[in-house]
Amino acid sequence: KRLILIGPPGSGKGTQSPIIKDEYCLCHLATGDMLRAAVAAKTPLGIKAKEAMEKVRLSIYFFLQIDVLLSAFHEEIDNLDQMLEKQGLKVDKVLNFAIDDSILEERITGRWIHPSSGRSYHTKFAPPKVSGVDDVTGEPLIQRKDDTAAVLKSRLDAFHKQTEPVIDYYTKKGIVANLHAEKPPKEVTVEVEKVLS
Ligand code: ADP
Numbered sequence: 553k554r555l556i557l558i559g560p561p562g563s564g565k566g567t568q569s570p571i572i573k574d575e576y577c578l579c580h581l582a583t584g585d586m587l588r589a590a591v592a593a594k595t596p597l598g599i600k601a602k603e604a605m606e607k608v609r610l611s612i613y614f615f616l617q618i619d620v621l622l623s624a625f626h627e628e629i630d631n632l633d634q635m636l637e638k639q640g641l642k643v644d645k646v647l648n649f650a651i652d653d654s655i656l657e658e659r660i661t662g663r664w665i666h667p668s669s670g671r672s673y674h675t676k677f678a679p680p681k682v683s684g685v686d687d688v689t690g691e692p693l694i695q696r697k698d699d700t701a702a703v704l705k706s707r708l709d710a711f712h713k714q715t716e717p718v719i720d721y722y723t724k725k726g727i728v729a730n731l732h733a734e735k736p737p738k739e740v741t742v743e744v745e746k747v748l749s
């Protein structure tokens with residue numbers, strides 16, 4: 553099944569995605585397909601994406617940054633969606649991490665990341681066992697340069713302008729599940745499981 557996780561920065565996509573992959577083995581996430589379709593079709597986004605793919609080895613984590621990718625897809629979404637369907641790559645479900653903007657600053661400014669795995673922690677809501685250190689590898693955690701209150705503002709503007717129309721697009725198609733992303737992580741997981749069961 554092909555799933556899209558969509559939501560503003562800090563809404564919990566990265567936190568829930570490993571759970572989704574482990575429990576449902578939904579290893580095939582829709583953005584990877586979309587990106588490759590755009591590259592193949594040489595759309596403006598595809599040309600940009602190809603350059604980026606040649607420069608950086610895109611990790612799974614990158615593919616999960618759906619809000620970024622879909623905001624870039626915005627103007628092409630209808631075409632891309634039709635193209636995907638023709639190739640048998642239909643999007644089955646969209647998980648919308650619905651959350652109020654006011655909650656996101658604390659989430660974003662407290663986020664610590666293990667860069668090579670994409671695991672994220674939070675100083676208050678999901679602290680690592682040892683401060684500043686990844687639970688699994690023992691390697692150091694970092695803060696993203698753009699995880700500041702000021703940069704969050706412009707990322708949220710972009711989300712509302714460019715990404716929300718994508719949610720509307722899929723809502724009209726009847727495949728969006730709206731999650732209560734402001735709830736604690738475990739409760740969000742239960743909601744995700746319900747949607748996918
Ligand atoms: P999130 O807050 O959901 O993690 P961001 O919107 O901040 O996502 O961006 C995620 C990552 O993608 C960041 O490292 C950012 O620098 C990078 N990024 C943002 N916009 C683009 C883009 N148009 N093309 C490629 N990478 C981008």
Ligand code: ADP
Pocket residue numbers: 559560561562563564565566567568659660662663664672673674675677678733734735736737738740
């Ligand atoms: P996204 O991938 O959507 O940008 P993350 O999953 O990285 O968001 O979550 C942002 C920050 O908030 C991280 O530090 C994470 O540990 C924390 N977090 C994630 N989900 C929740 C939640 N349901 N409640 C509280 N904090 C959360």
